[in-house]
Amino acid sequence: MQLAKLTAALVAAGLALPALAAPDAATLQKLVERMEKLEARNAELEKEVQSLKGESTKLSQALESPRLSEDEPELTVRLKAVEKDALNMKKAAKIAEGLDGIKVGAALATVAQQARGLPDGIENGRSQLNYRADVSVELPLKPLGDIEHKLFAHLRMGQGLGLNAAFSNLGHFASAPNALAFRASGSSPDDSVTILGEAWYQANIPLPFLGFKPYSRETLQLTFGKMDIFGFFDQNAAAGDEAKQFLNSVFVHNPLLDAGREVGVDANGFQPGFVASYLNYFDKTQPWRLSVGMFGAGDRGSNYQHSLSSPLLMVQAEKQLKLFGGLTGNYRIYGWNRSQAADYTGELHKHTGIGASIDQRVGDGIKLFARYGKLVSGELPFNQAMTAGAEFSGSYWNRGADSIGIAGAWLQSGKGYRTSTATAYLDDAQSQIAYSFTPQGAEKLTEIYYRYRMSPQFELSPDFQYVTNGGGNSDAKSVKVFALRANIAY
Numbered sequence: 288m289q290l291a292k293l294t295a296a297l298v299a300a301g302l303a304l305p306a307l308a309a310p311d312a313a314t315l316q317k318l319v320e321r322m323e324k325l326e327a328r329n330a331e332l333e334k335e336v337q338s339l340k341g342e343s344t345k346l347s348q349a350l351e352s353p354r355l356s357e358d359e360p361e362l363t364v365r366l367k368a369v370e371k372d373a374l375n376m377k378k379a380a381k382i383a384e385g386l387d388g389i390k391v392g393a394a395l396a397t398v399a400q401q402a403r404g405l406p407d408g409i410e411n412g413r414s415q416l417n418y419r420a421d422v423s424v425e426l427p428l429k430p431l432g433d434i435e436h437k438l439f440a441h442l443r444m445g446q447g448l449g450l451n452a453a454f455s456n457l458g459h460f461a462s463a464p465n466a467l468a469f470r471a472s473g474s475s476p477d478d479s480v481t482i483l484g485e486a487w488y489q490a491n492i493p494l495p496f497l498g499f500k501p502y503s504r505e506t507l508q509l510t511f512g513k514m515d516i517f518g519f520f521d522q523n524a525a526a527g528d529e530a531k532q533f534l535n536s537v538f539v540h541n542p543l544l545d546a547g548r549e550v551g552v553d554a555n556g557f558q559p560g561f562v563a564s565y566l567n568y569f570d571k572t573q574p575w576r577l578s579v580g581m582f583g584a585g586d587r588g589s590n591y592q593h594s595l596s597s598p599l600l601m602v603q604a605e606k607q608l609k610l611f612g613g614l615t616g617n618y619r620i621y622g623w624n625r626s627q628a629a630d631y632t633g634e635l636h637k638h639t640g641i642g643a644s645i646d647q648r649v650g651d652g653i654k655l656f657a658r659y660g661k662l663v664s665g666e667l668p669f670n671q672a673m674t675a676g677a678e679f680s681g682s683y684w685n686r687g688a689d690s691i692g693i694a695g696a697w698l699q700s701g702k703g704y705r706t707s708t709a710t711a712y713l714d715d716a717q718s719q720i721a722y723s724f725t726p727q728g729a730e731k732l733t734e735i736y737y738r739y740r741m742s743p744q745f746e747l748s749p750d751f752q753y754v755t756n757g758g759g760n761s762d763a764k765s766v767k768v769f770a771l772r773a774n775i776a777y
Contacts, residue, residue: 387427388426389424389425390423390424391422391424392421392777393420393422394776394777395418396419396420396467397417397418397772397773398416398417398449398465398467398468398534398770399414399416400414400464400768400769401413401414402453402464402766402768402769403766404764404765404766404767405764405766406764415448415465417445417446417448417449417467417468417470418445418446419444419467419468419469420443420444420445421442422442423440424439424441425437425438425439426440431490433493433497434491435490436488436491437488439485439486439487439488439512441483441484441515442481443482443555444481444482445468445470445471445479447468447476448468448470448476449463449467451465451468454766457757457758458668458757458758459730459754459757459758460537460668460669460698460700460757460758461535461542461696461757462536462546463536463537464768464770465534465535466529466534466535466536466539467529467530469556471554484513484515485518485557487510487512488511489510490508490510491507491508492506494506494507504568504569505567506566508562508564509562509564510561510564511560511561511562512559512560513557513558513559514557514558514559514560514562515556516558516580516601517539517544519578520580520601520603520621521541521544521621521642521644523645523658524617524654524656525654525656525676525677525692526646526656526692527539530772530774531738531746531774532692533676533734534752534770535732535734535752537674538676538694538734541644541658542698543642543661543662543669544623544642546698547660547669549599549623549625549638549640549662550584550599551584551585551588551599551625554590557589558583558584558588559582559589560581561580562580563579563580564577564578565577572607572609573606573607573609574607575604575605576604576606577603578601578602578604578605579600579602580600580602580603581598582600582601583598583599584597584598584625584628585597585625585628597626599624599625600624601622601623602621603619603620603621605618606618614649615647615648616645616646616647616648617645620642620643621641621642621644622641622642623639623640624638624640630665630667631666631667631703631704631707632707636665636666637665638662638664638665639663639665640661640665641660641661642661643658643660644656645657645658651682652680652681652682652683653677653679654677655675656674656678656694658675659673660673666701666702666703666704667701667704668700668701668704668726668758669698669704669730669759670700670701672696672698672699673696674697675694676692676693676695676734678691678692679692688740689739691735691736691737691738692738693733694735695734696730696731696732696734697730697731698729698731698759699728700727700728700729700730700759704726705726705727727759727760727761728756728759729759730755730756730758730759731754731756732753732754732755734751735751736748736749736750737749744775744777745773745774745775746773746774746775748773748774749769750768750769750771750772753765753766753767754766754767754768
C-alpha cells in the first residue's frame with residue numbers, strides 16, 4: 288500500500304516538471320527586469336563603496352597632517368578644530384596649574400599735603416605732593432613632605448618726601464606726617480628708582496614634626512631674608528596701613544619703634560632679619576603665637592654691613608580673643624633690645640623697650656585700637672608714647688565700603704631730653720637759621736580721615752592732622768596739616 292502511494296507521487300512529480308521547465312513569456316520578462324534592477328543596484332553600491340574608500344583614504348591622509356587645507360574633508364576640519372580647542376584647554380590648564388597659589392599685588396598711592404601754622408621762616412615746605420608704587424609677589428614652592436614654603440618679593444618706588452623734612456627740622460617727635468612718602472634716589476628728587484624692598488623665604492612646619500598633618504594644631508614658622516619688621520611685629524588691624532588708614536607714622540606703628548627709630552631700618556625702611564614663630568591653634572577661634580626675631584639694625588647693620596654686630600632683638604606674644612559677643616580682637620605685647628643704639632645726644636648706649644598693640648572689634652562696624660611704648664633703658668627725645676583711636680564703617684550711613692578713623696597720640700619727652708636745649712630750623716635742611724628751646728611735657732597729635740570708595744580698586748581719603756606742643760615745646764605754634772590721598776590697589 289505504501290509502495291503504491293510512493294509510485295503515484297513520483298508520477299505526479301514527473302508530470303509537473305514539464306510545466307516548471309517551460310515558463311510562459313510574461314514570467315520570463317518579469318525575471319529579466321528584476322535581474323536588471325539588481326545589477327543596476329549592485330553597480331550603484333560599488334560606486335558608493337569606491338567613493339567611501341576614496342573619502343576614507345583622504346580622511347586618513349588629512350588626519351596624518353597637522354595642517355589645514357581647502358581640499359580637506361569637512362570632518363577632518365571639524366576634528367582638527369576640536370583637537371586645537373582641546374590642546375588650548377590643556378595649555379591653559381597647565382598654565383593655571385603652574386600659577387596656582389601665586390599671589391600678586393600692586394598699588395599706587397598719591398598724597399597732596401598742606402601745612403598751616405609753621406614758623407614764618409619755613410620755605411618750600413608748606414605744601415607737598417608725592418607718590419608711591421608697590422608691587423608684591425608671593426610664590427609658593429613645591430612642598431617638602433608636609434612642609435609648605437614660599438618666596439616673597441616686594442618692589443617699591445616713589446618720589447617726594449612730603450612734609451616730613453619740614454617737621455623733622457622743627458624738632459617734632461611726630462616727624463613723619465606722611466608715612467607714604469618714599470624716595471630711594473638719594474639727594475636728587477628728579478631720579479626715581481625702583482628698589483627690592485623685601486625678599487624673604489618662609490617655611491611652615493606642622494608640629495609635631497613628622498606627625499600626621501591633618502591632626503596637627505601647631506605650626507613652626509621660620510622666615511629669613513630682607514623684610515619689613517612690621518609685617519611680623521607690632522601689627523594692628525585698625526592702624527597699620529598708611530595707604531588706607533592713618534597717614535602719620537605714629538599711628539601706623541609704635542611711635543618709639545618708628546618715629547623714635549628704635550627699629551634701626553635702612554634708608555628705605557627695610558632690613559635683613561630672621562624670625563621664628565610658634566603658632567598654636569588647638570582652639571581655632573582663639574589661637575595664640577610666640578615670635579622671636581633678630582634683625583640687622585643701625586647705619587651699617589641694616590644694609591648688610593656688620594648686620595649681626597649689634598642686632599635688634601625682638602620678642603612678641605599675641606593672642607586672638609572673641610569678646611563682645613564673639614567679636615574678634617588681637618592682643619600683642621612685645622619687647623626689644625639693642626646693645627648699641629644712638630641716644631638723642633648721638634652717643635651709643637644699650638636700648639631696651641616694651642610695647643603693646645591692641646585692636647578689638649566692638650560692633651559690626653566699630654574697631655578700636657591702642658598702642659603703648661616705653662623705653663626702659665636709653666634716652667630718646669621722647670621715651671614714652673601712647674596712641675589710641677577707632678575706625679567706623681560706613682555701613683552706619685549706607686556707605687558700607689567707606690570708613691572714618693580718628694585717633695590721638697601722646698608722646699612724652701624723655702627726662703634727659705627735658706634737661707637739654709633742643710634746636711629747630713626755620714628752613715629746610717640746608718638752612719642755617721635756627722632757634723633753641725627747652726623741651727617740656729608731651730607732644731600731642733590728633734588725626735582724622737575719611738576713606739571714600741570710588742570703586743573696588745580706587746579710594747579717596749581726605750585727612751586732617753593737628754599737632755600741639757611740637758617736640759615738647761610749650762611755646763610752639765599749633766600746626767594743622769590738610770591732605771588728600773588717592774589709592775589705587777589691585
